[in-house]
Amino acid sequence: MTRIADLLASGRTCSFEFFPPKTDEAARALEQTIADLAPLDPSFVSVTYGAGGSTRERTRDVVINIEQNIGITAMAHLTCVGHTRAEIDSLLDEYKAAGVSNILALAGDPVVDDSGDVAESEFGFATELVEMIAAKGDFSIGVAAHPEGHPRSPDLYSDRRHLADKLNMADFAITQFFFEPEPYLRLVEGLAAFGCTKPVLPGIMPVTNAAQVVRFAELAGAAFPAHLVARFDAIADDGDAVRALGVELASELCQRLLDEGAPGLHFYTLNRSTATREIATNLGIDKWASRSAEAPK
């Protein structure tokens, strides 16, 4: 059982995020993606969780399969809003029994009932889930961070203050994606000002489809800078050129983050491998784990 906190204590990590597939065909595609990415020797991979428990079994099954059968350290995302404490408790027991020891503790988005009102929940914020997981013992706990502030935060100051409190109770954070290094660097500085120096892994989303990323960025509260939008707009009719530019920009972003001392890189793969593999090649990484203690130059 590998704890991500221990990996981070001994060097930089490289990780890939997947979502649980809905169909047999999508499951086969994910299997292929994992096989294509495995030679990069990731430190760990993570699997998202549908808010309110909509992917509860699928997420659990994919995480346990990766951990037990594929042999890569796996982290389960887990959202608490909309769940009872008893439900969370039994899922944590299942993970523990299966040897899964890493959880990304999330609030999730508010669950809305049939009449459109926000449903009552035993959980309000991610910190309550962090506390519950910590009380179970043995798990390494990650939390979510938003470099440009969570969309529900009234201001950046309160966002950073709540994040510092949450992260101080956990082992590490993973950020929402962003497109230039400054929001990440300001986040790390802002947390330090609140006395929090736990590792913050930058989340990287290579642009492979500009319209899709603009939509994601709006939802995630991440600014897609106008000068980058203009570069993608200029080549919008050429899918290959968009992908190539997305990989080039993400590679530059990763290198800058590593140069600035980021504790690792976390890739939002959208269950595909090509862009992530191309970025690894651009960074001169063939196998991550064997060289994690030093920054790729």
Ligand SMILES: Cc1cc2nc3c(=O)[nH]c(=O)nc-3n(C[C@H](O)[C@H](O)[C@H](O)COP(=O)(O)OP(=O)(O)OC[C@H]3O[C@@H](n4cnc5c(N)ncnc54)[C@H](O)[C@@H]3O)c2cc1C
């Ligand atoms: C790396 C990453 C992975 C993610 N994976 C998933 C996933 O798998 N499934 C999914 O559904 N969603 C996922 N999300 C999205 C996340 O669930 C949403 O952003 C959700 O709306 C908030 O979750 P949180 O854990 O950041 O919440 P919290 O940390 O609880 O924060 C939510 C808001 O409440 C504020 N807040 C926190 N504590 C307090 C307090 N004590 N008093 C007042 N305000 C407070 C915060 O400032 C913030 O504005 C992910 C996000 C990231 C960055």
